[in-house]
Amino acid sequence: MVVNSNLLNIYKQYREKKLAHAYLIETNNPSKLLEDLKTLIKAINCPEEYQEKCLNCNLCNLINKNNLPSLITIEPDGTSIKKGQIEDLKISFETKPIYSKYNTYIIMNAEKLNGSSANAMLKFVEEPTEGILGFFITNNKDVIIPTIKSRCQVLVATYESNNILDKLNITAEELNNYQTIIKDYLNKIKDISLINNKELILSKISERKEIETLFKIIFEIFYHNFLRNIKKDYEQNLTYVYKEENNNKIIKQLNIITKFLQDLSYNVNIELLLDKFVIEMRNIHG
Ligand SMILES: [Zn+2]
Known part of the structure; x- marks a missing residue:
């Protein structure tokens, strides 16, 4: 059994x-x-x-x-x-x-x-x-x-798992949908206005819980990238990996994402949080 x-x-x-x-x-x-x-x-x-x-x-x-x-x-x-x-x-x-x-x-x-x-x-x-x-x-x-x-x-x-689907309690299809939104969002994060930036997310999802899941996946993407850079094997089913080679930058980005998730759990206004997120991410890129 x-x-x-x-x-x-x-x-x-x-x-x-x-x-x-x-x-x-x-x-x-x-x-x-x-x-x-x-x-x-x-x-x-x-x-x-x-x-x-x-x-x-x-x-x-x-x-x-x-x-x-x-x-x-x-x-x-x-x-x-x-x-x-x-x-x-x-x-x-x-x-x-x-x-x-x-x-x-x-x-x-x-x-x-x-x-x-x-x-x-x-x-x-x-x-x-x-x-x-x-x-x-x-x-x-x-x-x-x-x-x-x-x-x-x-x-x-206790069940051990490194699997993101288990961790976030979502299906492979849901993960795929989230990743499509994220890919578009992160690729345009430097280039478009704050309003349009928010819309990339809010036109597709609006529930606080969904936005939380989305940003947890963003965290996993950056974390995965970080681990790859320091040459560790880390099993994930992420298809999209954000390209950033500089580990100091990634650590700062991970901090910003963590802070976002923390503020989200404190019920801070989502639109304000999304603006703050984009501004801080842009500052890192300089
Ligand atoms: Zn039986």
Whole structure:
């Protein structure tokens, strides 16, 4: 089974009949972890002798389609996980599962449980019912409400990646679109007026989050360039690399990009930031 090695321990516990009723898992890559958890849940519940990509049984097919009634994944509704979401979960799990051995719940962003939803959740972890298995997923186990944390087995599942797609959580196609905008933008940065400069970006994207991603990619492009100059291998799927041979300049440029991203996170007006960025970049070129 190809899953994170710490999750394999859970499978081992299952085989030894030592499965905990709830796990708290800290991870740096929640979407990868969720995929791994589904694999684990298939392996635990599959009525056939589970093999990678079991296509034989109804259960594995239902999990693949996110359609297994006894597997419920809860994500924050807005900024928090609401009490109602937990109440619904409880009602769903009053009946024994049909296709699987366990009723399984997965709470994504478990740090977003608020006072009342955490309270509603406590019953599951305080008085564990036979046949219910729970996973609390978080990026920081230290901020999980202690009453829940203390009743879970705590694991850390770290995924290593140098891949920009993983790092920024975007698809290859999205990266490609961003790079097309960036290429046009950086090539013209010295030559056209501030207004036209902004427009190169703002005519294509306007969400703060998208602009953040765009500038994170710009950072990666300059950083990649820098590493290439100092002759280090650095694996990336960037197709566009900004040509600048002078490392001192690149370091200054990296500082400007970092400052831009910092200001962006402080909610500074985007148009002002874009103007400032262009002016500072031009100053470096002299
Ligand atoms: Zn199966």
